[in-house]
Amino acid sequence: VSASADGPQQLADGLVLRSAEPGDLGQIQALLASRGDPADARDFELMATDPDAGWELCAVVVDGDRVVSTASLLDEQVRLGGVELPAGQVELVATDPDYEGRGLVRALMSWAHQRSAARGHLLQVMIGIPYFYRLFGYGYAITIPAVRELSTRPDRPAAPDSVLRLARLDDVGAIAGLQADAQRAFDVTMPHSPPRQRWLLGQDSGACYVLERAEEIVATVRIPNDDEAVLLTEAAVRDEVAAHALLAHVAALRPGVPISVVDRPGTVADAAWRGWLAPVDPDVEASQYYLRVDDPAAVLDALRPVLGARLHGFAGDIPDEIVVSTFRAHYRMAVQASGLGAVQTGGALQAPGTAGGAGVAPDYVGALLCGDLGMGGLARLRPDVYPGPHRELFHALFPPLTADLLTFYLPY
């Protein structure tokens, strides 16, 4: 039995939680395919057999030789104002129906969070089952971009000087470059990790394309497999000409099939396509990534350069220290000429306003730091998030942010 972060764990009824091993592949694939999507089997194989990821990212619960539950933890990196926050994402979660409701995913989430902390992750990102992950410390935080229908289909022939083709392994550097350019339009970003950029080329659930012009890659797009519709996701282009050519080529690929685009506001593709897309439905239902911040002190500490720069740009009165309370604990940073001092953690502080501070419930820390509402928007919605007496200052410290997260699984 190979060791997980803390070695195999004995669970109730003789079940054992341990790291996955090559011999588990077939059973994990069968479990994922039966509880999720058949394409999950291939996704898991791509991850687990990649030497840059490997079996240790997956844990299983076994009953004897039988794999009855599984979860995997992916390495991510969330970027905010020049700061890189190592992060984790739990994916490919499933329990055999015969073993549901026995706390196996609860045990696997605990394994994943321990492994995530051991890998230095400061937060966890999650797409997933509505409400369920709130049981494990996640809170809804970042709006998932809207999908917009193409209202006018390009009628001109596909740009003759460019070629659309499936991406190959030797394109991944060019794709990553285009994605990095596109992500410059956002405050909070998460790129595909280099190994994941490779896995995307081998998925059964969709395809990744590149547009080549004069032997250069000038656009890329990821399109999930769907006979009834074409959805352009993660579109990134060099220039507006490439954007128009990409759309025309994709339309020519699937004549008559309706086309939609995942909104990526502020990017070159967005500017080029804006006039072609139907407006976002104002009644669209909420759809958000979850974030989990187990240790607010560590994240605030990492974000001191960002918070210090916001403080520096604030014109009003600034107290001697910045106090943020999550009610059961609170965090203080001294205001110094050079920026903010190291975070000091204290105990419960039920009324942070009395200390000139702000309050934020623990499950909303992620939304406050990375979400599109900021302190002002959250305080309007949530009685347990408020700026305290230095209202303008805390609005400036925690502004609404735009975000662009690239994930292995598309949230559509």
Ligand SMILES: CC(C)(COP(=O)(O)OP(=O)(O)OC[C@H]1O[C@@H](n2cnc3c(N)ncnc32)[C@H](O)[C@@H]1OP(=O)(O)O)[C@@H](O)C(=O)NCCC(=O)NCCS
């Ligand atoms: C959802 C699923 C992963 C839960 O697995 P499980 O091993 O039965 O979960 P656990 O027994 O550890 O449940 C943990 C807690 O969540 C609760 N719970 C289980 N499913 C839930 C759901 N869909 N919504 C809310 N709570 C749920 C349990 O009651 C339990 O609560 P408790 O610890 O307070 O008693 C499993 O049912 C499954 O494989 N579903 C299909 C695949 C899937 O949806 N995968 C996720 C893709 S991201």
